Amino acid sequence: MADTGGHGSTAVRTPGGTPGAALLQVEDLTSAYGAVRALDGVTLSAEAGRITAVLGANGAGKTTLLRTVSGLVRCVSGRVTLDGEDITSAPVESMVGRGMAHVPEGRGVIAELTVDENLRVGSLFRGKVARSEFDRIYDLFPRIAERRDQPAHVLSGGERQMLVIGRALLAQPRVLLLDEPSLGLAPRIVAQIFGLLRRLVDAEGLSVLLVEQNARSALSVADVGVVLNLGRVVVTDSARTLMADEDLRHAYLGF
Numbered sequence: 616m617a618d619t620g621g622h623g624s625t626a627v628r629t630p631g632g633t634p635g636a637a638l639l640q641v642e643d644l645t646s647a648y649g650a651v652r653a654l655d656g657v658t659l660s661a662e663a664g665r666i667t668a669v670l671g672a673n674g675a676g677k678t679t680l681l682r683t684v685s686g687l688v689r690c691v692s693g694r695v696t697l698d699g700e701d702i703t704s705a706p707v708e709s710m711v712g713r714g715m716a717h718v719p720e721g722r723g724v725i726a727e728l729t730v731d732e733n734l735r736v737g738s739l740f741r742g743k744v745a746r747s748e749f750d751r752i753y754d755l756f757p758r759i760a761e762r763r764d765q766p767a768h769v770l771s772g773g774e775r776q777m778l779v780i781g782r783a784l785l786a787q788p789r790v791l792l793l794d795e796p797s798l799g800l801a802p803r804i805v806a807q808i809f810g811l812l813r814r815l816v817d818a819e820g821l822s823v824l825l826v827e828q829n830a831r832s833a834l835s836v837a838d839v840g841v842v843l844n845l846g847r848v849v850v851t852d853s854a855r856t857l858m859a860d861e862d863l864r865h866a867y868l869g870f
């Protein structure tokens with residue numbers, strides 16, 4: 616992981632710690648559903664001020680990785696540490712307080728509530744959240760701001776994705792876990808969302824662990840790529856190097 620693209624050098628605030636320092640570490644992680652071993656000895660790290668993309672085909676174990684990291688799935692063996700602290704057995708409800716926010720697959724919003732109410736749901740556990748924090752989310756996502764008083768069911772897929780990311784950001788995470796945010800969205804919208812993530816990571820030193828089947832888009836925004844196949848890490852390298860590796864792209868990344 617020598618060349619990580621250098622995007623993080625512009626960080627102005629680093630709640631996650633030193634840019635480039637491993638904030639989230641996954642060591643030899645194995646998870647199973649009964650007899651199905653979905654993760655088989657996975658080791659990777661996600662650094663502050665970096666986007667780490669985990670790529671692989673359907674069934675590779677990407678969702679299981681995020682679910683295990685966030686405590687929704689209990690691993691069989693291995694270790695997860697956040698800022699050096701062992702969180703392998705930490706309760707899932709403690710993760711937000713530890714600085715980890717997980718945006719699962721599927722863009723779940725409460726359809727009957729307004730956009731603004733949906734955002735508020737994301738801040739409930741924090742007690743009083745300053746108006747300025749909501750304003751910041753609306754500044755990041757002007758399309759969401761325009762629709763703040765409309766019920767969430769009128770949102771397009773891209774707007775829903777922005778809303779769930781905005782809701783996660785209200786938790787002020789140091790590590791943001793994103794599961795397939797691009798799924799089913801038009802390339803233009805994906806570019807918009809990924810561009811925004813990039814700016815956020817560069818400006819605030821957030822660490823993003825981005826899980827994607829859409830390897831081309833993910834590598835275009837990420838610093839580091841980790842390719843998973845059948846629950847195992849095939850290769851970890853800078854996004855630039857992976858992008859240039861035609862054999863690897865054809866074999867595992869589908870482009």
Ligand SMILES: Nc1ncnc2c1ncn2[C@@H]1O[C@H](COP(=O)(O)OP(=O)(O)O)[C@@H](O)[C@H]1O
Pocket residue numbers: 648651652653671672673674675676677678679680
């Ligand atoms: N709830 C579950 N019960 C049993 N097997 C599962 C479950 N969820 C996922 N799997 C299996 O675990 C493997 C990895 O799945 P998953 O983590 O969802 O991969 P990905 O997100 O990369 O598509 C697959 O073989 C899948 O069929």
Ligand SMILES: [Mg+2]
Pocket residue numbers: 677678679720795
């Ligand atoms: Mg998945």
